[in-house]
Amino acid sequence: MAEGVAARAAAAEILGGILGEGRMLEDVSAPDLSPADRARALRLAATVLRHLEPADRVLDRHLRKAPPLAVRNVLRLAVVERALGAPAHGVVNAAVEIMRQRKRTAHFAGLVNAVLRALPEGDPFQGQLPQRLPRWLRQPLVHAHGREVVTAIEAVQAQEPPLDLTLRPGFPAPEGEVLPTGSLRLRGPAQVSALPGYQAGGWWVQDAAAALPARLLAPQAGEHVLDLCAAPGGKTLQLAAAGAEVTALDISAPRMARVEANLRRTGLTARTITADALHWQPEGAFDAILLDAPCSASGTIRRHPDLPFVKDGSDLPALVALQARLLDRALGWLRPGGRLVFSTCSLLPEEGEDQIAAALARNPGLTVERADLPGVPADWWTPAGGLRLRPDYWAERGGMDGFYLARLRLP
Ligand SMILES: C[S@@+](CC[C@H](N)C(=O)[O-])C[C@H]1O[C@@H](n2cnc3c(N)ncnc32)[C@H](O)[C@@H]1O
Numbered sequence: 051m052a053e054g055v056a057a058r059a060a061a062a063e064i065l066g067g068i069l070g071e072g073r074m075l076e077d078v079s080a081p082d083l084s085p086a087d088r089a090r091a092l093r094l095a096a097t098v099l100r101h102l103e104p105a106d107r108v109l110d111r112h113l114r115k116a117p118p119l120a121v122r123n124v125l126r127l128a129v130v131e132r133a134l135g136a137p138a139h140g141v142v143n144a145a146v147e148i149m150r151q152r153k154r155t156a157h158f159a160g161l162v163n164a165v166l167r168a169l170p171e172g173d174p175f176q177g178q179l180p181q182r183l184p185r186w187l188r189q190p191l192v193h194a195h196g197r198e199v200v201t202a203i204e205a206v207q208a209q210e211p212p213l214d215l216t217l218r219p220g221f222p223a224p225e226g227e228v229l230p231t232g233s234l235r236l237r238g239p240a241q242v243s244a245l246p247g248y249q250a251g252g253w254w255v256q257d258a259a260a261a262l263p264a265r266l267l268a269p270q271a272g273e274h275v276l277d278l279c280a281a282p283g284g285k286t287l288q289l290a291a292a293g294a295e296v297t298a299l300d301i302s303a304p305r306m307a308r309v310e311a312n313l314r315r316t317g318l319t320a321r322t323i324t325a326d327a328l329h330w331q332p333e334g335a336f337d338a339i340l341l342d343a344p345c346s347a348s349g350t351i352r353r354h355p356d357l358p359f360v361k362d363g364s365d366l367p368a369l370v371a372l373q374a375r376l377l378d379r380a381l382g383w384l385r386p387g388g389r390l391v392f393s394t395c396s397l398l399p400e401e402g403e404d405q406i407a408a409a410l411a412r413n414p415g416l417t418v419e420r421a422d423l424p425g426v427p428a429d430w431w432t433p434a435g436g437l438r439l440r441p442d443y444w445a446e447r448g449g450m451d452g453f454y455l456a457r458l459r460l461p
Pocket residue numbers: 278279280281282283284285286299300301302305325326327328342343344345395
């Protein structure tokens with residue numbers, strides 16, 4: 051088999067699972083492959099998803115009739131690889147070989163060969179705009195930020211995201227760029243468990259934006275802090291590393307197992323509880339609560355490029371209602387004068403700015419508190435005192451996840 055064919059064939063199959071069956075990337079299993087080929091297949095599939103729209107625009111110029119999805123996915127993969135600079139002959143030969151491997155696609159080998167050889171020399175995406183966000187997401191974002199910002203967000207989301215680490219002082223760490231907010235940024239693919247300091251638990255993977263909610267909460271040593279909706283636990287580790295007495299709660303047992311594994315690796319401690327926060331009751335009040343609520347995850351599309359193809363926004367009203375219920379319950383678990391940071395990895399005002407405005411209206415005396423967060427530019431704060439983080443912030447450094455966070459204070 052020619053070099054790279056197994057990984058490319060698997061990437062095309064993964065794309066079929068996502069685009070044909072509506073499954074999320076993490077739920078689609080790559081067939082029997084070496085770990086290296088599996089990693090390559092997942093990476094290729096994710097890359098194609100980031101450029102699906104431009105790839106289809108290029109292909110539609112060369113196709114008279116829509117081919118079956120399995121064929122189109124192999125063509126998309128080849129066009130995207132070409133756009134990213136892979137040599138034409140390797141890409142074309144692999145695509146043709148993949149077609150010949152299966153009886154149901156073998157008769158398309160000639161078409162695939164002809165279409166790919168007809169592509170002009172150079173970058174097939176030249177002059178094209180990046181892939182657009184889906185309509186349900188794009189429209190409210192254009193309304194909130196304008197077209198130019200949305201195009202800038204889309205440009206960042208078309209790129210492979212960097213790998214950000216949250217560091218523990220005094221532990222070994224890999225070499226990378228230290229961001230103004232303190233996260234360490236690495237470029238290019240990395241085998242996380244092989245990086246210096248992993249075994250010693252000196253750091254954990256956490257997007258630079260995702261590291262800010264725990265910093266905004268500013269936990270103090272010995273404080274009783276609840277991490278509500280905690281799994282897989284990046285924020286739990288931050289709270290525990292600050293010396294707080296942490297209770298970490300999540301509804302999902304398999305996700306909670308990941309929090310426990312993360313605590314074991316880092317040697318940090320937290321009390322872990324698997325329960326539905328809509329029914330659970332604490333034994334006593336907390337000094338501080340971090341509520342990283344379930345949401346559309348629309349701020350994480352560059353890490354989860356499958357999301358726009360699998361979600362259609364129809365679960366948004368239920369998510370917004372759940373966030374409000376979780377927020378009101380959690381406020382009831384704070385001591386008088388206690389603080390709560392609400393965060394969502396969403397770009398939508400409904401799950402951020404509007405959610406907090408509604409909480410203030412429902413809870414008299416509750417206030418939003420702006421804090422001094424080192425490295426955070428003044429214009430990331432909203433007039434209402436929340437922090438709106440957008441993927442196009444620090445675009446030249448690789449961007450960040452979209453988030454909204456606000457620190458609330460009880461009277
Ligand atoms: C955005 S994720 C949390 C990420 C986590 N804070 C971190 O930093 O790793 C939202 C979490 O909410 C949990 N969740 C959803 N509904 C819940 C509920 N009713 N009670 C408790 N946890 C819930 C999900 O299982 C999911 O792990």
